[in-house]
Amino acid sequence: MLNSLDLPKAPRDTRVVVAMSGGVDSSVVAAMLAREGYEVIGITLQLYDHGAAIHRKGACCAGQDIHDARRVAERIGIPHYVLDYESRFRDAVIERFADSYLNGETPIPCVECNRSIKFTELLDTARDLGADVLATGHYVASRPAPGAVDGRALYRAADPDRDQSYFLYATTAEQLSILRFPLGDLTKPQTRALAREFGLEIADKHDSQDICFVPDGRYADIIERLRPKAVxxxxxxxxxxxxxxxxxxxxxxxxxxxxxxxxxxxxxxxxxxxxxxxxxxxxxxxxMLATSAITLGDLNWLGETPLVPGGEPVEVAVRVRSTRPPHPAFLQMTGEGAVITLPVAELGVAPGQACVIYESEEPRARVLGGGTIRRTRPLVPLxxxxxxxxxxxxxxxxx
Incomplete structure (x- = not known):
């Protein structure tokens, strides 16, 4: 018999590391699993200098949030550790973010953070601690899927307004076998209600911004400070x-x-x-903003059927912005890489953004992967x- 994390053992015999950002979502995950009887260990990553962010609403992985995560851990009675990942975060996320903007792209640092820090470095830490799984507060679902590589597949969350699958397309099949997302079937109001039920002081805390290290959304200030002679x-x-x-x-x-x-x-x-x-x-x-085709780089493919250059186009659905719903498209591997053809043109598709591939347009559709938009083909020749x-x-x- 499987427990709620799809493992064949009792909760008390299952060690779970929870990535605790100090926000409502990850705090509720830790409290839920602790209440179910799992052996829960909370880990918070310090990702950047938190001095300037300590009183700023919308920050994450910084001073106040580390304090909040520690308070939640004390409240629910679990051990909690803070790991300093500042240098790795700067090299893997912030530096790449600056270079991408200078190359005329519009990057998504959250994707790179998940790919290079949270689901690699943090997963390694979880393994070092002997954990069976790593759980996060993302709004996305994963569940066993017959035929899926390593046995699990990724799906859109139940709450379409909170669905974060767009930012998690780069998760590999191996990582999915260890990751768990307990909030995938909940809405945000339900999560906040649980936080109040658990007596957590952060139940009404503001949601974190997507780009945690950019104060007031002024990207250019960060880039000019990092690359003063390149602008x-x-x-x-x-x-x-x-x-x-x-x-x-x-x-x-x-x-x-x-x-x-x-x-x-x-x-x-x-x-x-x-x-x-x-x-x-x-x-x-x-x-002139209308785009009819997209070439992707760094493709992460989670489908069972391998993509072969020159093969027949695969009917899929894609999202080219996190705020847009999936739309029908065709995927084909070519000598240049993965090419997405859009039967209905999308407006304002920007290189550097993500194109996420789904099995269909359905609200709970499976995530088949995605990649970084490298080139676009305009409907009107430019x-x-x-x-x-x-x-x-x-x-x-x-x-």
């Missing part, structure tokens, strides 16, 4: 070749952006491409004008 000014260029103005660095822009361009041209313009090599921001009308021969136009509004 170069350049031209804002219309897709037809006109130079419309100047900018102070492409790190201030992302594909699909309309606000903050500082232009007055009589037509609505959007960022359609970032030309990092020439420090140019290419703008154009909205229809011919970027040469950097050496722009036609000058007048800027009527200062940047």
């Amino acid at each position: 170069l000014p350049g031209d804002i260029v219309h897709a037809d070749g006109r130079v419309l103005g100047r900018h102070s660095g492409i790190i201030h822009f992302t594909v699909g952006q309309r606000k903050g361009l500082g232009l007055s041209t009589g037509e609505p313009l959007y960022v359609v491409k970032l030309d990092a090599e020439n420090a140019r921001v290419i703008v154009g009308p909205r229809d 011919v970027v004008p040469p950097a050496t021969s722009p036609r000058l136009a007048t800027v009527t509004e200062p940047l």
Whole structure:
């Protein structure tokens, strides 16, 4: 007979490490499992200098959150340890984040944190402690699946507003065999209700921000501090070749952006491409944002059937932004890598973001994997004008 974590042993004989960020979700996971009789060990990762973040709402893995995690552990009577992963987090997540922006991409550091820190370094720590599984407070589901590599598959969460499968597509089959996500079948209100039931002081604590190390959402400040000589000014260029103005660095822009361009041209313009090599921001009308195909890098495939270059297209559903629902698509392996074809064009698909692949559009669909968006194919062909021969136009509004 299996316990609630799908293991063939009694809870009292099952050691579980819980990744405790200091927030409501992971705290409830620890309390739930402790109440069920599991041997629970709480671990909190200190990921960055917490001095400036200690009083800031929306931070995680920093000063106040470490204190909150420790208080929760004391409340439910489990051992708790804080591990200093600052240097590894800086190298694997923050430095890559800065370089990606400088390359004209729009990265998702949460994906890299899960891939490089939480589900590798933390899993190794759990094994060192003799744990049977590592549990987290993510809103995603995993369960046994016949035929799945290593026996388990990943699924969208019950709460569509909280579903975090978009950020966990890079989880490997081996990792899934050890990971558990007890909140996958709960909604956020149900989780908060459990926190109150357990008497946890953090029951009404604000949710953490996606990017924990970026104060006030000002990404450019972080990048300029890390790469002070790499942020170069350049031209804002219309897709037809006109130079419309100047900018102070492409790190201030992302594909699909309309606000903050500082232009007055009589037509609505959007960022359609970032030309990092020439420090140019290419703008154009909205229809130039339509994307018909995507080439992925760093593909993580969780499906049973291997993808073979030149094979038949596979009918799937994909998400190209965390805020968008899955839409029908076709996946095919080519000599360039995994290519996603979109029957209905998506707007504003940005290199550096994730494209997550699902079995279908269903609310609880299985996650088949995903990858990083490397290149996009616009529905309307975009011919970027040469950097050496722009036609000058007048800027009527200062940047």
